[in-house]
Amino acid sequence: MKRNRMSFDATILSELKEKLLLEKSRLEGELSRFAKLTGAPGNYETQFDIIGTDTDENATEVEEYVDNIALESNLESHLKDVTDALEKMEKGTYGLCEKTGKEISVERLRAYPAARTAI
Secondary structure: OOOOOOOOOOHHHHHHHHHHHHHHHHHHHHHHOOOOEOOOOOOOEEEEOOOOHHHHHHHHHHEEEEEHHHHHHHEEEEEEHHHHHHHHHHHHOOOOOOOOOOOOOHHHHHHHHOOOOOO
């Protein structure tokens, strides 16, 4: 790993990286329950479950599909934040606010390791 220009020591970076990797795995698992990878990294496509052919079953299918599309979007967005944070760790730019360029506090990163901005 490249040396991070942040003031984090190796123990803190290791702790945050482990949290990010666990979250990445969890998100990918959640997405795989109802969606399939499209071939593009981090991009999933919600699958349409066929329950039956009567009107009530069709309505249930559509409602579930619409709910899953919204959930897919939310999970994909969070997965992108996690993936971006892991890439920043490799580049040595992890922990810098994307708006101000200042350091994000360790407390904030421990609470949400994929944070893009300081509070």
